Amino acid sequence: MSTTTDPTSPGEAASPSPTPVSRRALAPDLARGMMLLLIALAHVPWFLYTSDVGVTLLHPAGGSVADRVAQAFTIITVDARAYPLFALLFAYGIGQLYTRQIAGGTSAGDARRLLRTRHLWLLGFGLLHAALLWQGDILGTYGLMGLVLVPLFLNRSDRVLKIWIGVLLAAGAGYAGLMTALAGVTSAAGPAATAVQRLPIEQDSYLLSIPFRLLMWAPGLLAGFLTLTLPAAFLLGLLASRHRVLEEPARHLRLLRRTAIVGLTVGWGVGAVQAMVHLGAFAAPAPTGLSELHIYSGFFAGIGYAAVFALVAHRITARGTTPPLPVRALVALGRRSMSGYVAQSLVWALVLAASGLAVGAHLSSWSALLVGIGTWLLTVVVAHRMDRAGVRGPAETLLRRLTYRSARH
Secondary structure (H helix, E strand, C coil): CCCCCCCCHHCCCCCCCCCHHHHHCHHHHHHHHHHHHHHHHHHHHHCCCCEECCCCCCCCCCHHHHHHHHHHHHHHCCCCCCHHHHHHHHHHHHHHHHHHHHHHHCCHHHHHHHHHHHHHHHHHHHHHHHCCCCCCCCHHHHHHHHHHHHHHEEEEECHHHHHHHHHHHHHHHHHHHHHHHHHHHHHHHHHHHHHHHHCCCCCHHHHHHHHHHHHHHHHHHHHHHHHHHHHHHHHHHHHHHCCCCCHHHHHHHHHHHHHHHHHHHHHHHHEEEEHHCCCCCCCCCHHHHHHHHHHHHHHHHHHHHHHHHHHHHHHHHCCCCCCCCHHHHHHHHHHHHHHHHHHHHHHHHHHHHHCCCHHHHHHCCCHHHHHHHHHHHHHHHHHHHHHCCCCCHHHHHHHHHHHHHHCCC
16 A cells, blocks of 8 residues: 655665665554554444444444444444545655655656556556455555546646645535435435445355455446545645655644544544434434435545644654654554555455355454454554564565566566
């Protein structure tokens, strides 16, 4: 996932050394490490494949008090919030890599060609990831987003980026409002249509699950564009990278504080309404119809999270001391975010899915939440040990080598 670990020019691609910690800003890697917790918690409800689907994504309908608390927490703070954050961080890394290439003497054309090659490989990684492990893959989605949006917007002015961010958000709000208005006609099919996503997960045969995963993955490549919030978050990431907002948070404290307050207020506020609808706290005319607004609000929560992580990083670095162990471990995972993401999928496929140990059939919302947290903590520990040993993430290493090898030919 991270695109910030390539300080070399294409001719130096053979070097296995990661960027020294002293040359890396704390906030982007810290945000990536925490982002993986959000992604884990967003994915585990998909694997409760024996439960009835409720009105919010793939969260079960009903459950114990602990289950309902877990559902409300996830709906408010996690669902549709991780992907905009990832889009922002992904684009931020693109901006960092492009700037570093130009500063190192690479021509603009060669730097763009390098990015295009990287995104093509990322799309290929997404296809393989979906076929083998997880149909909810996002690597391919952001690879495609990079292929489309980087040529259009990488070197456009701040004014153009801001205008298009506003256009996309306005259009996204209109789309969400329209779908909500039409929900009274179509809401009855909502849970059934969503439950189709469980088809690959509930297959006892691993080989049979592969075509199901690919059938689910292919439309998902374009679904990210249709919400319009992910492209908006991507453009915001390019803009933030240009002004080094995450690398130099001390220069942007006022902006970051406002973004955190407004983003989380809007994102969590709409999420709270959706959670109450899901729990049946009040009757909505079309319960599933509010989901589009809930997904739209994820943009604001996602950028709010990015601002919070930048403020935390500023507070830590302002002390002038070595970051505490938990922060160093999170940063280590952030530097290996793509490997950490794939590792989560391995756990889901081997442990939770029906073609694996089928543990998902015996979990409920609260126990699935604990599995998600435990899986993420395991990747944090492993990443920290790899960092201490000077070992780069395997997925990042492979993507880097393929990218630079292709760029030289």
